Amino acid sequence: MIVEKRSFTQPEFRFGISGRTLPVTVGYETYGQLNAARDNAVLLCHYFTGTSHAAGRYAPDDPAPGWWDALIGPGRPIDTDRFFVICSDVIGNINANNPRVITTGPTTIDPTTGRPYGCRFPIFTLDDMVRLQRDLVISLGISRLVAIGGASMGGLQAFTWARRFPGFADRIFAVAATPMIRPYGIMVPNQLGIDAIRLDPAWRGGDYYGHEPPNQGLLLAFKILLMATRTDPWAEALCGRQPADPTGEKWPAPHRGFDGRFKIETEIEATVLARMQFFDANSYLYIAKANALFDLCDPGQDLAAALRTIATRTLMIIDASDLLFTPAHAAEAMKYLPNADTFTYDSGNGHLSALFDTQHFAERLREFLR
Amino acid sequence: MIVEKRSFTQPEFRFGISGRTLPVTVGYETYGQLNAARDNAVLLCHYFTGTSHAAGRYAPDDPAPGWWDALIGPGRPIDTDRFFVICSDVIGNINANNPRVITTGPTTIDPTTGRPYGCRFPIFTLDDMVRLQRDLVISLGISRLVAIGGASMGGLQAFTWARRFPGFADRIFAVAATPMIRPYGIMVPNQLGIDAIRLDPAWRGGDYYGHEPPNQGLLLAFKILLMATRTDPWAEALCGRQPADPTGEKWPAPHRGFDGRFKIETEIEATVLARMQFFDANSYLYIAKANALFDLCDPGQDLAAALRTIATRTLMIIDASDLLFTPAHAAEAMKYLPNADTFTYDSGNGHLSALFDTQHFAERLREFLR
Numbered sequence: 032m033i034v035e036k037r038s039f040t041q042p043e044f045r046f047g048i049s050g051r052t053l054p055v056t057v058g059y060e061t062y063g064q065l066n067a068a069r070d071n072a073v074l075l076c077h078y079f080t081g082t083s084h085a086a087g088r089y090a091p092d093d094p095a096p097g098w099w100d101a102l103i104g105p106g107r108p109i110d111t112d113r114f115f116v117i118c119s120d121v122i123g124n125i126n127a128n129n130p131r132v133i134t135t136g137p138t139t140i141d142p143t144t145g146r147p148y149g150c151r152f153p154i155f156t157l158d159d160m161v162r163l164q165r166d167l168v169i170s171l172g173i174s175r176l177v178a179i180g181g182a183s184m185g186g187l188q189a190f191t192w193a194r195r196f197p198g199f200a201d202r203i204f205a206v207a208a209t210p211m212i213r214p215y216g217i218m219v220p221n222q223l224g225i226d227a228i229r230l231d232p233a234w235r236g237g238d239y240y241g242h243e244p245p246n247q248g249l250l251l252a253f254k255i256l257l258m259a260t261r262t263d264p265w266a267e268a269l270c271g272r273q274p275a276d277p278t279g280e281k282w283p284a285p286h287r288g289f290d291g292r293f294k295i296e297t298e299i300e301a302t303v304l305a306r307m308q309f310f311d312a313n314s315y316l317y318i319a320k321a322n323a324l325f326d327l328c329d330p331g332q333d334l335a336a337a338l339r340t341i342a343t344r345t346l347m348i349i350d351a352s353d354l355l356f357t358p359a360h361a362a363e364a365m366k367y368l369p370n371a372d373t374f375t376y377d378s379g380n381g382h383l384s385a386l387f388d389t390q391h392f393a394e395r396l397r398e399f400l401r
Numbered sequence: 402m403i404v405e406k407r408s409f410t411q412p413e414f415r416f417g418i419s420g421r422t423l424p425v426t427v428g429y430e431t432y433g434q435l436n437a438a439r440d441n442a443v444l445l446c447h448y449f450t451g452t453s454h455a456a457g458r459y460a461p462d463d464p465a466p467g468w469w470d471a472l473i474g475p476g477r478p479i480d481t482d483r484f485f486v487i488c489s490d491v492i493g494n495i496n497a498n499n500p501r502v503i504t505t506g507p508t509t510i511d512p513t514t515g516r517p518y519g520c521r522f523p524i525f526t527l528d529d530m531v532r533l534q535r536d537l538v539i540s541l542g543i544s545r546l547v548a549i550g551g552a553s554m555g556g557l558q559a560f561t562w563a564r565r566f567p568g569f570a571d572r573i574f575a576v577a578a579t580p581m582i583r584p585y586g587i588m589v590p591n592q593l594g595i596d597a598i599r600l601d602p603a604w605r606g607g608d609y610y611g612h613e614p615p616n617q618g619l620l621l622a623f624k625i626l627l628m629a630t631r632t633d634p635w636a637e638a639l640c641g642r643q644p645a646d647p648t649g650e651k652w653p654a655p656h657r658g659f660d661g662r663f664k665i666e667t668e669i670e671a672t673v674l675a676r677m678q679f680f681d682a683n684s685y686l687y688i689a690k691a692n693a694l695f696d697l698c699d700p701g702q703d704l705a706a707a708l709r710t711i712a713t714r715t716l717m718i719i720d721a722s723d724l725l726f727t728p729a730h731a732a733e734a735m736k737y738l739p740n741a742d743t744f745t746y747d748s749g750n751g752h753l754s755a756l757f758d759t760q761h762f763a764e765r766l767r768e769f770l771r
Contacts, residue, residue: 038756048656150659154657154658212642212715213637213641213642214636214637214640214641214663214664214665215631215633215636215665216633216665217601217642218624218669219628222663222666223628226621227600228619229659230597230601231600247600248600250596253444254593255625256595258585258593261585261588263583263585263730266583266584267585268586269584271584272583272584272587285690285693285694286418286524286526289520289686289690293592294584295584295585295588296592299588324656326656340696342652352683357633
């Protein structure tokens, strides 16, 4: 499946917290065909470090497809023979330096100053992300969605949709996500990652554009994130207690000093460094903040009351080995969600199984969308 | 129980990895009386941020007793009517700026330069800690111990004793510790904490003495540590999603920007900041490194073979809610340890229950020492 990036601009997007109004452009992709009745659309929402490239390739020789390619396509669980699938970047997408990410965020030039917004960009929430998606969907002539879903932060967006725009979608599904972020989740990985980036002197209060970016802080933030999204057995199977380099040439042995490396550290770092050229540290701050602020409750409302308002048919798909969104969280949500099911599997690989072990839940998702 | 700090100096202590020989002084405390046969001694080993102040108070108006005071004293599980209890600081104790911590480490003046060692102090391991404890114990005329035990890193030291000096102790007990650190445990909290401190420009390669210390890096390292040693339900019960300051005077509300704080963050920070004046960042690096390097295996030996050599009667006490040393780790160790029992409880509070919820295992420990 060959795909291309599209662009939608909302010239006057109003940010909820600050009330500021800015022009916002967002990149998106679509897979499959919109039918004549415009009633076969499915909206996918991406995860923390993801983009709107959910499926397909930009060219036949593209080395890797989109992040949920295994689930999206003709005859696949999110079946492009039936559905018109839309996926858009979130505001402030972390991959701001990827030339295919054209979405407005802290790296965007502020038209009033001619310089990047940096940390003068407004704080935004998942409510803002979802309102922008709604503007996009409506611009396509679509007033009702078959389903909205996604993994991790994408699942949180699906819950936000159901809470803020009831009836717009017939179904929502959340993989590796529950409708609440607990104080532990505020900290890990979000606030700890914010701390790590701000600690790097290269961050310069967010005004590092044109200078060396705060890559050490960003690397630490992502290491915290990646450890929280994997598991102890996953790490043990990957590398045990091996040193990064048995020869000691590239990395000193761990006992040789503070530059010494175990393989677990270089493995984690390699995952980040492979994509680091695309990541923007300020964008990380904003997305981490948006996750920490995720909250379906109106002021003064408790979680039970907020969840009871979500009448949309809901499926939570939870990995028993997930440290961030746990079966216990899902069980608590089930007490209040009036129309929800939970499907639980155990990959042993943690939160990231939502992206890399989709075979565990592909058929359950197909059934939910049938 | 009024206690006092004592001091032991080994003028020529040889560090295992580097082979360097340095004078090393260590602070220690004792509780109860050594009997005439000198055969009633119990050695306690302290945790990551602990000291040798395991029990009692330095003065009647001392606000808080030692860290395991609930377990140590006349009639208590570690019964000072029966036992002579010894607890010594580890080399490089993190509380180097506490006037009662007199133990050699990175803050010590190098006699050859007249300046603090800083990161020129030799990398040390738990094997070194234990050899120094052995020198201390032997200096007291004791050649056999009733038991050796401790919590977390203290339990790792007990395993190291049994592995390196078989027969010296009749029993070992390890609370919130198993005889291995997995790659996940290498990273969380150890290597991530090392990264955080080194990221702080105030660290200056370890030569910050006489300057502002790297307190922001140290704070982030401890926040990572504290999150790993607690649990999601603990954090939820403590503060939920409350802001740090409902008035917004001391801290902006979380949605107001990157200085905004949730209560979970200020609660975690308060725990660290209350003791921060005593903490030394370089000492943190060394202790984190020692934990990451913890390994009972000889070169090329696998864990099973190493554990099969530990004939000492062993008790592991494990909290089912502990994220760092888990029931699964204990179950694996039980396959190989020839003479071990495991007692499991579930406080819901995570790793730190070993210090704060001792009622869960106090009677099991009493029975083990009977």
